[in-house]
Amino acid sequence: xxxxxVASHPTDAVAAYVATLFAALGDRDPHxxxxxxxxxxxxxxxxxxxxxxxxxxxxxxxxxxxxxxxxADAELVGGFRYRMGLAHDRPTLPxxxxxxxxxxxxxxxxxxxxxxxxFATLRRSNLRLLAGASxxxxxxxVLHAERGEESLARMMTMFxxxxxxxxxxxxxxxxxxx
Numbered sequence: 001x002x003x004x005x006v007a008s009h010p011t012d013a014v015a016a017y018v019a020t021l022f023a024a025l026g027d028r029d030p031h032x033x034x035x036x037x038x039x040x041x042x043x044x045x046x047x048x049x050x051x052x053x054x055x056x057x058x059x060x061x062x063x064x065x066x067x068x069x070x071x072a073d074a075e076l077v078g079g080f081r082y083r084m085g086l087a088h089d090r091p092t093l094p095x096x097x098x099x100x101x102x103x104x105x106x107x108x109x110x111x112x113x114x115x116x117x118x119f120a121t122l123r124r125s126n127l128r129l130l131a132g133a134s135x136x137x138x139x140x141x142v143l144h145a146e147r148g149e150e151s152l153a154r155m156m157t158m159f160x161x162x163x164x165x166x167x168x169x170x171x172x173x174x175x176x177x178x
Contacts, residue, residue, distance in 0.1 A: 014146050021161030024168060030160035034127060037163040038120040041071065044170045045112065053112055057176035062102065064173050065115075067166050069107035070098055072115045075122040078159050082129055085142040085152045095146040130156060 025033065045053065045064060053065045062070070077096065084091040101107070130138075130152075138153040150158075 011146075018147065018158065021158045021165060023161075024164035025157065025161035026164075028160070028164070030157045033160035033163055034123065034156070037071075037160075037167065038116075038123050040167055041068065041119065041170075042116055044167060044174075045116070048174075052174075052177055054108060055173075055177045057173040062169075062173075063108060064170050065110065065112050066102050066107040067170055067173070068112055068115045068119070069105070069110050070102060071163070071166055072119040072122065073101055073105070074098075074159075074162065075119055075126065078155070079122055079126045079129070081142065081155060082126060082152060085140050085155070086129070086133060086137055090141050090143055090149070092143045093145060095144065 045068065048064065054063050056063045056066075081093050084093060133152070138156070139151050141149050141151055142155065143149050144155075
């Protein structure tokens with residue numbers, strides 16, 4: 001898969017993270033992945049006990065519950081970023097500390113079913129927004145605080161890779177916790 005509109009001047013760690021997202025996506029169509037993830041996520045957690053959902057794969061790692069909450073919050077952030085990019089000229093977008101969010105927003109105590117519903121609703125809203133964007137709209141640039149300049153198309157592709165990274169993480173956690 002060709003990576004759209006490369007970000008300018010990312011640090012090595014950020015570049016490695018972005019490469020991980022693209023590798024996880026592989027040759028899958030980003031639109032297909034974005035559409036399929038809500039159902040795949042729900043299937044990935046189906047039948048797990050509260051204990052399994054809350055057990056991290058190792059000390060200092062996230063549980064499945066925390067991963068699901070992260071995906072829901074990331075989709076909220078993504079919706080904001082898409083809207084900023086479509087409505088403003090080269091807006092600066094902040095990064096955020098996902099571990100701080102997980103801790104201070106109490107992901108481990110959150111209602112999993114509500115998070116799954118939130119994720120699905122936010123994803124539907126974002127897909128509707130993106131479906132209405134023209135090819136020129138998707139090439140609009142944003143200035144991400146950590147990744148530099150990138151197009152909305154690149155951001156969308158990265159979100160699809162992000163989905164795959166976390167679906168793979170859930171499967172890895174399930175194997176680790178038994």
